[in-house]
Amino acid sequence: MAITIEQQVQLSTHTTMGVSATAQYVARIDSVEALAEALAWAKKNKVSVLVLGGGSNVLLPSHYKGLVLLIELKKKGVILENEHSVELQIGAGENWHELVEWTVEKGWLGLENLALIPGSVGAAPIQNIGAYGVEVEEYITKVQYLHTQTMNLCWIEREECDFGYRNSIFKNELKAKAIITEVQFKLPKKAQLRTEYESLRSFLRQQGIHEPSQQQVFKAVIQVRQSRLPDTQKLGSCGSFFKNPVLPSEQVDRLKTHFPDVKTYPMPDGYIKVAAGWLIDKAVGKGFRKGQVGTYDQQALVIVHHGGANGDQVREFASFIQGEVLNMFGISLEAEVHIISANSDDA
Numbered sequence: 001m002a003i004t005i006e007q008q009v010q011l012s013t014h015t016t017m018g019v020s021a022t023a024q025y026v027a028r029i030d031s032v033e034a035l036a037e038a039l040a041w042a043k044k045n046k047v048s049v050l051v052l053g054g055g056s057n058v059l060l061p062s063h064y065k066g067l068v069l070l071i072e073l074k075k076k077g078v079i080l081e082n083e084h085s086v087e088l089q090i091g092a093g094e095n096w097h098e099l100v101e102w103t104v105e106k107g108w109l110g111l112e113n114l115a116l117i118p119g120s121v122g123a124a125p126i127q128n129i130g131a132y133g134v135e136v137e138e139y140i141t142k143v144q145y146l147h148t149q150t151m152n153l154c155w156i157e158r159e160e161c162d163f164g165y166r167n168s169i170f171k172n173e174l175k176a177k178a179i180i181t182e183v184q185f186k187l188p189k190k191a192q193l194r195t196e197y198e199s200l201r202s203f204l205r206q207q208g209i210h211e212p213s214q215q216q217v218f219k220a221v222i223q224v225r226q227s228r229l230p231d232t233q234k235l236g237s238c239g240s241f242f243k244n245p246v247l248p249s250e251q252v253d254r255l256k257t258h259f260p261d262v263k264t265y266p267m268p269d270g271y272i273k274v275a276a277g278w279l280i281d282k283a284v285g286k287g288f289r290k291g292q293v294g295t296y297d298q299q300a301l302v303i304v305h306h307g308g309a310n311g312d313q314v315r316e317f318a319s320f321i322q323g324e325v326l327n328m329f330g331i332s333l334e335a336e337v338h339i340i341s342a343n344s345d346d347a
């Protein structure tokens with residue numbers, strides 16, 4: 001067997017939340033063949049499988065009973081380039097921010113608003129990562145995955161990925177059936193830069209920048225992010241812990257009669273997105289803490305881990321927040337973070 005299966009591995013440094021968590025088995029995956037072999041091993045030994053990319057959007061249990069796959073599939077290539085655009089093939093194990101940095105260095109447009117999002121390239125399509133007015137679906141052309149039941153290596157086109165707000169086919173029909181191995185992107189060489197997002201626009205204005213370059217947008221996104229989100233090297237977090245709830249307009253109208261300053265964003269389909277950060281801020285506040293877990297002092301939607309807690313304690317804190325928001329506003333918050341149980345299965 002070419003792969004090595006390690007036993008009883010501590011995973012706290014493999015996730016940005018940094019909670020203490022051990023895995024029964026761990027395999028490092030640096031090729032599609034190794035992935036297939038690891039899945040076959042898990043089937044033979046009847047153990048569950050958990051895929052870990054950058055570990056930026058998962059909350060692990062104290063002990064995972066099964067095989068954790070650390071995805072280290074590396075590839076960074078240009079498939080096609082002409083005067084208008086470039087097409088890229090990127091391995092699932094590449095770091096997201098390093099990809100963004102590379103495209104900005106080259107002057108290929110589109111991903112600059114997605115700077116500094118923690119995590120791996122393979123995780124980007126799963127939850128359709130987005131920030132500052134841009135969602136990654138706009139630039140993905142297709143995704144390669146290993147089908148865990150047929151063991152076939154498959155391609156899926158963007159149109160079939162069912163991308164939505166922090167959602168895709170990989171969270172639904174293909175949940176626990178697909179392990180992403182590669183993502184392809186198409187980036188334009190000429191395009192309007194996207195600076196309409198409120199906090200980004202006002203930051204650029206404050207800097208006296210009226211017609212920013214791609215580099216300036218990239219740097220501004222980094223600075224705005226750093227002012228609103230914790231450095232996960234210093235403070236454990238998964239970024240936004242919950243999704244912004246998307247509600248029917250009548251419900252939002254009723255909410256506004258009691259809370260006129262609630263922050264909302266109309267969606268193209270007539271529904272209205274409500275800022276979960278605003279709701280949590282009103283319900284418990286920023287910098288609210290229970291033991292080693294709390295809300296971030298700059299952004300209430302971010303749950304932070306001050307060290308020494310396990311996944312169950314973070315989960316309890318998240319449930320508490322959900323309860324407070326439900327009591328105050330009648331709105332159920334849905335976790336954006338993938339909460340893993342002791343033997344949940346990705347394969």
Ligand code: EPU
Nearest residue numbers: 131132133239240242243244263275277278281299300301
């Ligand atoms: N707000 C408050 N109090 C807070 C937090 C937010 O009043 O404690 C208000 C803000 O003033 C603002 C609004 O809520 O008017 C929205 O806040 P923000 O601009 O920070 O964006 P968000 O909706 O909380 C989303 C993404 C982030 C992304 C930012 C910027 C989700 C779940 N989160 O956050 O993505 O960086 O927009 O585009 O959609 C992530 O997914 O992990 C993530 C960090």
